[in-house]
Amino acid sequence: MPNIKSAEKRVRTTAKRSLRNTSLRSALRTTLKKFEATLNQNDVEQARLALRIATRALDKAATKGIIHRNTASRKKSRLTRRFNAVTKQSAAE
Numbered sequence: 001m002p003n004i005k006s007a008e009k010r011v012r013t014t015a016k017r018s019l020r021n022t023s024l025r026s027a028l029r030t031t032l033k034k035f036e037a038t039l040n041q042n043d044v045e046q047a048r049l050a051l052r053i054a055t056r057a058l059d060k061a062a063t064k065g066i067i068h069r070n071t072a073s074r075k076k077s078r079l080t081r082r083f084n085a086v087t088k089q090s091a092a093e
Helices: 005-040 044-063 069-092
Strands: none
Touching: 005 044, 005 069, 044 069
């Protein structure tokens, strides 16, 4: 336990931020899983909407420092590639 007043405050601040970061990271993962589920159902319009929501969530997480911006960019790229592959496949059928 810290003895200095400023150190006590840092412990409280860190705990509060950790809780927020955990919550936001969990929400981000849920958003990505919803996109995956929509993509597996072969519903292109719902998948397009879910992709837009997932992209926005990734951008917000990168802005808030939850994930690194390059990680967000890589994930967006992979999600978009998967979406495009499914749309090409459904267009071919």
